[in-house]
Amino acid sequence: MSFVSNARSRSLGSGGLLAGFHVPATVALSLLIVAIVLAWSVLPGLFTSYSPVVGVPADKLLGPSALHWFGTDHLGRDVYARVVYGTASSVSSALIAVVIGVVVGGLIGLISGFLGGWVDVVFARLVDVLLAIPKFLLAVIVVTAIGFETINAAIATGVSAVAIFARVTRAEVIKTRQATFVEAAYLSGGSRWFILWRHVLPNASRSVLPLAVLQFGESILVIASLAFLGYGDPPPASDWGLLISIGKDYLKWPWLVYAPAFVTILTVLSVNRISRWLRKTD
Amino acid sequence: MSNAYLTYAAKRLGQAVVVILLAYIFTFVVVSILPGDPVTSVLRNPQNGFTEEEIAEIIAAQGLDKPIIVQLWNALSGFLTGDLGMSMRSNRPVSTLIAEVLPSTLILASAGLAVALVLAMLVAYGTRFVPKKYGQGLLRGFPSLFLSVPNFVIGLMLIHIFGFQLGLFRVINPDSFWATLFAAIALGIPVSAQIAEVLIANLDREAEQEYAAVARSRGIGQARLFATHLLKPASLPVVTVVALTIGELLGGSLITETVFGRTGIGSLVQRSVSTQDLPVLQAVVSLGAVVFVLVNLIADLLYPLLDPRVKIIGGRKRSPTTADETAIGATKAVTP
């Protein structure tokens, strides 16, 4: 019987992060789509030579063609260019919403889950209240309170996501706090705060990451809905939801709705696929 | 009805009351931090054409000259006695305004819920019967696809295809049968995606349980396994999920009513937002919270009676299964 155990046993993960990752085709495609969308938002000028604001009136309401991929609108503007230039605002506001949700919700969940006691009770009721108000109504009154702008729509969306992050983080923290390895860390002489930061937080956040990615997709939808109702930046801004909202008055030229809708759906679908994959590979 | 259950019920009821009160206070605070003075922006708006005397009268009637804490107290005690205050814009009782539009929204929301339930069950139960090579993947893809589609896009597509192209209904007549049906479909599809997602996950989990294999070792076929073994444990937790989707139905009807040009709570909110009619907004949002809390209270009280796995210990619900987890899973996957 050898004392040195077999080194070859199930040698996963030894070759760094990527060795253990098998990326399915749909996930690779989703990552590509998200990469393109991010590129649109950073460098829109690289992807189209048309102006998103100034149109050619003679070319108004043209169908999709090689020249105008998504057709043109009632002012003769290239819809593809409008979508590409609208990306930055749609994507960055969704990011802001997620950051607000993760940071505020995560902090609430972390503190109430780790401290327990009356702190937990107080936060639990607060989270219950945020959950009780229908999310979209909550976003609407918050954006009403702070003003109709895309950035405010993002903040409102973030506020409406706080409760979910708080609840999930709290559940994860409690689950982790009761884990055997946390008790083992106490026996190893670790202090409460050391264990919170080095053991509980990294483990609890593992399931918050897929949720944050999922929330990113959802925030795109909520912000698009708010823009659709006219609670974001006014035209000539070209947020995806706003484009669809303008298009709905021109249903005879359906690409005005379908083109931005297609981009929105494809983006959110890709983001959701990535989230699902992250949840599984965890 | 055991003692433990009654303790649990009393505790949940108390929590529900506290949450409703806090939700009211919360919306009051959010609405009160509006930048600018609502009095100036609404009452002194020349479009509304109020005279100075009328303005003074409204301010006095609404108690807007009192300190904020007194206003909150007045509003809260009014809310508890069923008095929702007066609309600032039309100077009519808020309860009257809501009562006028509520039936239309109730019809839409319940039709939407019905669509959501039927569709979710068809899709989820279908995954058990449609073989892999005949499109089971399509059914399984349904939830993730429709969780990615904004519901106003679904509405616009339905209007475009069935209204414009096929001429089944006209948006000018939003209360017709077809218009209501398609509005309900637009509202119900994203909600059904959520329910179907949980249902499919539950069915898959139950089918992998040891008891399913043991039942099959007793010669039970797939169809009977589904009907007598998997259906109940997979579907029971959905009671909780459906209750959680009430919020989506309320929020979604706001957009759906706009898309289909219906009058209802949604259009009332829209109008109140644009005119900054605070008492109306405050009332609608807190009523939304009341409905949500009550529906979820009922679901929570019902669930231990339906599912023998759930035990009430020390006034808390203890579930040896993953019913609670699926409820969290449902809050994870939400559409506007």
Add this chain to the structure above:
Amino acid sequence: MASQDRLTPTLLHPTTTAPLLKVRNLSVSYDRQEVVHDVGFELGRGKSLALIGESGSGKSTIARALLRLLPGGAAASGHVEFGGQDVLALPERRFRPLRGRAIGFVPQDPGNALNPVRKIGVQAMEAAALTGETDAAIRKALILETFAQVGLDNPQRVYDSYPHQLSGGMLQRVLIGLAVLPRPALLVADEPTSALDVTIQKRILDLLSRLQQDLDISLLLITHDLAIAAERTDGLVVLKNGSVQEAGRTSAVFSSPASAYARKLHADVPALNPDRYVKLRDPSLHRHEGGQAPKIEVSAVTKTFAVDGKVLTAVDNVSFTVPAGTTHALVGESGSGKTTTIRLLLGLDEPDSGKISVAGERVSGRSQQSLRSVWRHLQLVYQNPFTSLDPTWTVERLVREPVDRFRIGTPLERSEQVREALANVGLGEHLLTRKPGALSGGQRQRVAIARSLVLKPDVIVLDEPTSALDVSVQADIVEVLLTLQARLGLTYIFVSHDLALVRQLAHTVSVMRRGSVVEQGSVADIFENPQHAYTASLLESIPSGISATRPLVQPKQRRVARQEQIA
């Protein structure tokens, strides 16, 4: 040993009739990865055969393949002849009538084997329907009779219960009853007792053997326990990594194993090798005979918990002392209070009354801060290495954590201590950068032991450190532990439900039941001359692997006796 297996003389001669079950060239793959390779065996009518192997040996997969209950994505190839027809080749429609009627199945974990939201009676009706009996009243009578037959005291109550209202032992009786009710020709039992307590294990195995004999059923027993297999079956098939290592008559394979793997398996089973570690355990220079102050003193400790308004006495007036450099075992079944006792010992819970001291320092009644200084010399190894190591940390950080937290030596010295601790448990340095997810169960437990060693403590508490591991891994870990004890003079508290293991490695033992110590003393005294009936019954539950003590011919019983207690 009151086992009533059939070992009739006819078994010793080749039978003339064709075997009931004939497996040839069976291979099973999951997602194109083959996990069972070219397996073949035969099982005669009324005989019993054991498939034995450790985790990953493919034994359960084979059982599922026979019943065609493999999960989606798995594919079986080869021939499974049952009663003369190749069942693998049958369409599902034609195979289904065989399930239950001709081939019965007893699952591993009775707690998950019945639908939790349906009453047991409704589920039993499914089995009763297989008899072809059309009258529902007669079907119900059949069920109640069967429940009585498998030793369930109150059949009607069981019939009306939900699964969660019964204990694991009772549920396994229900499941066995349902499996034999339609009188199948073959019973496949997949580790039928591994989820149960030791004393209940024996009763369930007795029941299976008895029913097999009474009803003339062939039994295919899947197990990881060589001793159980040897005691209960006529034939043995030893599997490793999905391939047959050795097969033959049980007596032959057991007494003179031909393959290296079967020999090692035999050597690693504690029940079969009580004296394996005697030299390691009792090196002459480390014998501490009295005179010295005990390292651990637990005196009259009591701990109660309030659960659901009721007061539960988890530990009731427990006392024991442990001399330095020796191993004291706490033995008992689930709910005996052994885990609570060590939590009190470590200061993780506070006793209601009584005194605990370790190396002269009092443990009970201390603050969290002053407990740290106790933990400096008192460490714990947990039962499950899959949960006791933070999955986000590397092996190096994990083992280094205690020396970092207690700020021992310079950073350079700490690295040196980590390497030394790893070497002590036989782990190579190439594992330092791995995370627990990339380690095997045995490697993880070694990491956990290294973590408890790195502080150079006097006392290590071992909470069932091998119960989540295979026997061969268990043997490695035990050897590591005893070598370290001999070298470093460590004192161990060893918690276990496995008496055979305790006999191998402990010096003294306390037998616990329902929170109290029923008997304590030296291992030799307790094992050779148990004073308490409970200790005796625990000892009797150890499978001996010897079937020679059994009477060769058993008179056939008309009905199974019901003298057994409800589990």
